[in-house]
Amino acid sequence: MDSASQYLSTEMPDRADHLWRYTPWKRIHPTGNTKEIPTDVTSPLIGLVTIDGSPLPPGIVLKEGVSKSDGLPVEEEITKSFLEAVTEEAKYTLSVDPKFRSKVPIVLEIETVGSLCSAHICLEIGKLAELELVTVVRGDCEWFGLLRTGSTGEGALASDIVVNLLNEGRLLRIESISIPRNSQFKAGTVSSGSSMTKADLRYRMFQPGGSLNVLGSILSAGEMSLDHHIEIYHDSPETFSRLDWNSACGGKSKTVGTGMLRISKGSNGADAAQLFQNLLLSGNAQADSIPELEVSEHEVVGCGHGTASGPVDEDQMFYLESRGMSPSESRSALIAAFLNSTLSEMGGDLMHGWLVSELDSDLSELGD
Amino acid sequence: MTSNNKPILEVTGLKVGIEGTSILKGIDLSIPKGEIHAIMGRNGSGKTTTANVIMGHPAYEVEEGQLLLDGENLQDMEPWERAREGVFLSFQYPQSIPGLQVGNFLRKSVSSVRGEESSRGSDFRNKLRDAMEELDIPKSFLSRYVNDGFSGGEKKRFEILQLMLLQPRLAVLDETDSGLDIDGIRTVAKGINSVVRGTENGALIITHYSRILEHVNPDRVHIMIGGKIVASGDSSLANLLEDNGYDWLEEQIAEGVVFE
Numbered sequence: 269m270d271s272a273s274q275y276l277s278t279e280m281p282d283r284a285d286h287l288w289r290y291t292p293w294k295r296i297h298p299t300g301n302t303k304e305i306p307t308d309v310t311s312p313l314i315g316l317v318t319i320d321g322s323p324l325p326p327g328i329v330l331k332e333g334v335s336k337s338d339g340l341p342v343e344e345e346i347t348k349s350f351l352e353a354v355t356e357e358a359k360y361t362l363s364v365d366p367k368f369r370s371k372v373p374i375v376l377e378i379e380t381v382g383s384l385c386s387a388h389i390c391l392e393i394g395k396l397a398e399l400e401l402v403t404v405v406r407g408d409c410e411w412f413g414l415l416r417t418g419s420t421g422e423g424a425l426a427s428d429i430v431v432n433l434l435n436e437g438r439l440l441r442i443e444s445i446s447i448p449r450n451s452q453f454k455a456g457t458v459s460s461g462s463s464m465t466k467a468d469l470r471y472r473m474f475q476p477g478g479s480l481n482v483l484g485s486i487l488s489a490g491e492m493s494l495d496h497h498i499e500i501y502h503d504s505p506e507t508f509s510r511l512d513w514n515s516a517c518g519g520k521s522k523t524v525g526t527g528m529l530r531i532s533k534g535s536n537g538a539d540a541a542q543l544f545q546n547l548l549l550s551g552n553a554q555a556d557s558i559p560e561l562e563v564s565e566h567e568v569v570g571c572g573h574g575t576a577s578g579p580v581d582e583d584q585m586f587y588l589e590s591r592g593m594s595p596s597e598s599r600s601a602l603i604a605a606f607l608n609s610t611l612s613e614m615g616g617d618l619m620h621g622w623l624v625s626e627l628d629s630d631l632s633e634l635g636d
Numbered sequence: 637m638t639s640n641n642k643p644i645l646e647v648t649g650l651k652v653g654i655e656g657t658s659i660l661k662g663i664d665l666s667i668p669k670g671e672i673h674a675i676m677g678r679n680g681s682g683k684t685t686t687a688n689v690i691m692g693h694p695a696y697e698v699e700e701g702q703l704l705l706d707g708e709n710l711q712d713m714e715p716w717e718r719a720r721e722g723v724f725l726s727f728q729y730p731q732s733i734p735g736l737q738v739g740n741f742l743r744k745s746v747s748s749v750r751g752e753e754s755s756r757g758s759d760f761r762n763k764l765r766d767a768m769e770e771l772d773i774p775k776s777f778l779s780r781y782v783n784d785g786f787s788g789g790e791k792k793r794f795e796i797l798q799l800m801l802l803q804p805r806l807a808v809l810d811e812t813d814s815g816l817d818i819d820g821i822r823t824v825a826k827g828i829n830s831v832v833r834g835t836e837n838g839a840l841i842i843t844h845y846s847r848i849l850e851h852v853n854p855d856r857v858h859i860m861i862g863g864k865i866v867a868s869g870d871s872s873l874a875n876l877l878e879d880n881g882y883d884w885l886e887e888q889i890a891e892g893v894v895f896e
């Protein structure tokens with residue numbers, strides 16, 4: 269069965285489902301008619317560059333078409349089949365050779381085209397490769413669908429950051445990544461764009477020794493509605509995961525972070541923790557964080573979760589003001605610091621500096 | 637700033653409360669330029685409130701009295717305006733700010749208080765390097781987050797590093813010596829002396845212990861009990877207090893002995 273038929277034959281999701289409680293499928297579907305697969309979805313412009321403009325090192329290439337990866341997590345059939353159907357003309361694989369090294373982070377630039385736009389990017393990271401990758405999404409489309417699938421190589425060390433800088437519009441982002449033996453994977457999300465986001469991000473450690481850090485630096489302002497769902501699967505012994513998700517919420521925005529941590533039977537020695545933190549910048553902003561656990565293995569090192577929400581700390585404000593910073597400077601500095609505590613973990617100094625500069629103007633607006 | 641004979645800090649009849657509870661019940665204090673004064677007192681006597689009120693903490697309500705910095709009314713100023721006018725508070729419990737790097741924080745602070753030019757170039761870098769060397773702070777400190785995971789001693793040294801870079805006209809140090817070992821106390825005292833001695837600046841040291849005062853040698857020592865300054869004297873008053881205790885001092889005052 270092809271993807272379109274698969275989508276049309278699948279039962280529409282119930283809003284009572286954990287995944288669809290906050291942003292129902294109808295709201296994030298490009299036309300709102302869930303029985304429809306639009307045919308006027310265009311492909312974005314995609315390019316691969318280095319963060320400092322230097323030539324791309326050998327061993328990394330973007331090619332057309334996608335392949336099937338091993339060990340992927342359980343996927344939501346509706347969104348996966350829908351995005352596979354609308355990305356027929358925009359399927360790419362980012363192929364990274366085994367033992368690849370780059371002195372500078374690599375940037376995958378995605379510029380949306382037209383009103384409805386989508387792409388499927390498959391990651392194929394070779395064994396023992398070392399990579400810092402930033403995928404940046406920009407543009408003025410009304411709806412963008414981004415499907416990312418793939419796997420890191422055994423023993424690879426990868427930072428994979430997705431930056432949402434869409435001007436307006438809605439973003440549907442589905443991610444399904446497998447992490448094999450002794451691979452260390454950092455999955456970062458930086459979001460300051462799109463008026464509505466529905467993201468379903470799933471990571472699975474399916475062999476021993478896999479390590480995952482999921483990091484989020486989320487800015488919501490105005491009337492944005494941002495909904496990120498993160499599922500982490502520990503399906504093998506001696507696996508490690510941390511989720512640190514920081515959202516700064518201003519205006520009348522609504523931010524939702526839901527986490528699902530699954531530790532399957534036999535994943536002894538698993539070590540996992542999740543923390544969602546929300547900084548509320550206005551009385552009208554809403555932030556909900558719901559971490560959930562499904563633990564089927566008794567012999568775990570740790571398995572915890574927590575959430576914290578609150579306004580800008582008055583004592584921190586006084587401390588900065590006592591150092592001569594005005595209230596708006598102090599507030600901006602505290603918002604930036606809050607987001608930076610996850611942003612700075614996403615990669616090395618070059619990547620960090622680049623991410624901060626990309627977010628600078630959005631941060632100043634939030635501080636006002 | 638032109639020189640005059642006005643004290644760097646003049647506090648007159650200061651009464652302060654918080655949420656309806658009176659804490660300071662009439663404080664009079666005058667610190668001439670170039671002098672270091674100390675306030676000693678038991679827990680809850682109003683020492684930290686005095687420090688916070690001078691800096692302009694919004695939680696406290698000034699009910700009566702006057703606060704002047706070199707003749708200028710501080711009460712009309714917000715905390716950041718006071719900082720830019722040259723008031724500095726070394727906090728008893730400095731706030732940690734994860735995500736804000738020490739280097740960036742110092743540059744922003746110096747830029748805010750002393751002007752953008754002062755936070756740039758080799759002059760700033762040299763001053764920073766010299767101050768860090770003097771305080772025995774390693775270079776790696778600059779990439780850490782403000783007070784995040786710092787030991788008690790590191791926090792206090794970091795406050796003094798800020799003091800040395802900001803060069804305030806009035807430094808208020810709230811128990812900067814607590815939790816420090818003797819080397820730390822010597823280092824902190826050196827930092828305070830370097831900012832005040834031989835200048836027109838002033839400092840107010842709030843402390844429980846006379847040890848730091850041995851290294852700073854304050855011009856005046858004030859004892860605070862129940863929200864009032866009940867005794868003042870030269871540095872020997874601190875030794876007298878250390879030898880005899882607060883109960884003895886209270887008895888002396890009850891018997892009509894005047895310390896001034």
